[in-house]
Amino acid sequence: MNYLSDYQEIFRNKTKKFFDKAQLYTQGILVSHRCNIEHITDNLAEPNYFQMQHFITDSNWSYRDAIDIAAIQTSNSLRKVKLTGLILDESGVEKKGDKSVGVGWQYCGNVGKTANSQVAVMGCLSNGDFASMVDARLYLPKDWCNDSQRCEKAGIPEQEREFKTKIDLAYEIVLYQMELGTSFDYVGADGFYGNDCTLAHRIDRLGLLYMFDIRSNQSVYLEKPELVLPERKSNRGRAPMRLNVDGQSIKVSEYIERLEGEDWEEIKIRKTTKGTLRGLFHFNEVFIWNRNDNQIERRLLVIRKMKTKSGMEIKYSFTNANLEQYTPKALAYMQAQRFFIEHCIKEAKHILGMDQFQTRKWLAWYHQVALNIMTMCFMLKEKLFCFKDFPLLSARDIKDWLCFNMSKEMTEMDVLKLIYDRHRRRQYDINSCFLKEYANVSK
16 A cells, blocks of 8 residues: 555654555455444454554544645646636545434435534535545534533544534535645535635635535515614613615525526536536626625525426525626536535545544544545545546545455456456446437537
């Protein structure tokens, strides 16, 4: 596992070197069907279970340093062919019991409902078709932060026991990545973060560009309203002291019903394995009332309509960009780029088993996430290095090849044939989609 050589200094202290444990663990998450410590040690046979448990749960190597090196390498490796996004999202994993750090009855996006789960906010760097995770923050519900004994058992550092919302954690990631020096042109997030004025306001004050999805019930003002002090209706009670909006708002779902055909512009966003991703777009300057700061703020409303198998999909977003600086195509690209953090998290779970941790402590969770992020960074660099010869190279392909080199259960030709056949099927599907597009255009 030579790709870990850049991290050797992290896995040592004044008396010990434990780089071998890092190598074995990352090897184990590639060859094991279940990526927890017990299955990893069973599959590798070589490491002692208790030594590996200590390495993950109690060893004093810095997960922060490991993640930071991976983040910088990811930033330096990404081809700057388009705008680079720092995309924020959360990831949840269902859990049994109440011992795993941060576990609680909360919304879990992985199952689409409230469940006993563990949730984290993730940060991903994305440019074009390539992306990799660069940060992760575990969310601690209030009942955890208010229970010092429970925090002590889970080994949560005292400075981390203060309750922070997911919005706070997302903002921490943005601030940290700025200070670390990773390169990105804008910040993206889904409707959970976009519908909260707080994060957009904070990002804007940092001088950064953002593209946040919003929900269909978001209210906007088509003309800039005034903030006025309401008139006192009687002499009884206290006089009004808080400003109110003098203007009529409208929900974005109602606004779209007013639009005519000429209000839309068709934009080709990017090529995908299922043909060209395209949609009808509408852009308009609107205003919102930020009730937290009691002020009127400008937004550019971005609306996309796209035909899908299940019907017409409509996406709404807010950005602080304007059409004088950025083309409609660039804005459409930024809005569609959130797909890649979802794909990145999916690979981390399905290929590297990030949803299969069975450790209970704070440090163990972060150690495992750090090792996963390091491995994702390596896979990104392999995809970019091999792009000319293998443009369809996936994390699964890389895992298959590494497993072959570690196990030798198949011949080299067997593995190459497996990958080539997989790519041939993908390319056939891609070609079929574009041929259908061409035929439809010709008609």
